[in-house]
Amino acid sequence: MCFSATANFVGSGVLGALGVATMLHVKHRRELMFASLxxxxxxxxxxxxxxxxGANGILSPAVEHGAGAAFMxxxxxLLPALIPLSVMLFERTAKRRRMMLPFVILGFGLxxxxxxxxxxxxxxxxxxxxxxxxxxxxTNYTTVAVLYVxxxxxxxxxxxxxxxxxxxxxxxxxxxxxxxxxxxxFTSVWCAYAAVAxxxxxxxxxRSRKVRPLQYVGQI
Numbered sequence: 001m002c003f004s005a006t007a008n009f010v011g012s013g014v015l016g017a018l019g020v021a022t023m024l025h026v027k028h029r030r031e032l033m034f035a036s037l038x039x040x041x042x043x044x045x046x047x048x049x050x051x052x053x054g055a056n057g058i059l060s061p062a063v064e065h066g067a068g069a070a071f072m073x074x075x076x077x078l079l080p081a082l083i084p085l086s087v088m089l090f091e092r093t094a095k096r097r098r099m100m101l102p103f104v105i106l107g108f109g110l111x112x113x114x115x116x117x118x119x120x121x122x123x124x125x126x127x128x129x130x131x132x133x134x135x136x137x138x139t140n141y142t143t144v145a146v147l148y149v150x151x152x153x154x155x156x157x158x159x160x161x162x163x164x165x166x167x168x169x170x171x172x173x174x175x176x177x178x179x180x181x182x183x184x185x186f187t188s189v190w191c192a193y194a195a196v197a198x199x200x201x202x203x204x205x206x207r208s209r210k211v212r213p214l215q216y217v218g219q220i
Contacts, residue, residue, distance in 0.1 A: 003130060005052035008045050015042035015195055018202050025205040033086035035205060040082075041195035044074050048132060048188065055127040068125035072118060072134050075191050080110040080148055084155035087164060096160055103155035110151055114139055131185035145186075149175065163204035170197040 019039030026035045047070050054064020084107040088100035117138030124135040149172070156168025174193040182189045 005049045008049035008052060012042045012046035015045060015198060018198055022202045022205050025209045030089045034090045038198035038201055041198055044191060045195055047071050051125060051132055064125060068134060069123060072123055075187050076139055077111055077114045077118060080151045081107040083152045087155045087159055091159065099158055100155055103151055106147060107151040110147055128184060131182055132188040133185050134187045163200060167197060167200045170200060
């Protein structure tokens, strides 16, 4: 997050509570992956708290590097595949799920590329203007960033669920703001505010808890 270790740890606790509340409203196994996103974001922010502690000299450089690698693994390595797959599983009909396949394929392709990049090239982690900056020479390209947005946000816009589209819209707006204000720390700041947008997920699961089980009846 763009402030301190305390901000990350407190934010992680709040997101964890949101995540547990979301999971309590799951009504079908196909919802599990998407419903788990707030909990995963909570764990992600918790991890970056240790990056801050390392940057502040409280923990060793080895711990800082390990936490930074874990943060990047989720932010750039797993999210491109996780989000479109979770959205595809969430969709009610086989026809709609087939429409999601291009985003899933793109996401998994990005994940494979990013995992290779993170293993083949060192990732620099540093503090700059109250933000954590992550630099990997094989992933810091505009093309990779555009494909990343298409895989993650594009899959949300392709959903038939209006709350998915709202979640995607929130993330695109956040992305544009971050690019304009703190582009140098994009990975950290965008992930932080995308995590905050998880409240949209909880709101949807809470509001639809009574009618959602019916949407899977008779659907193939």
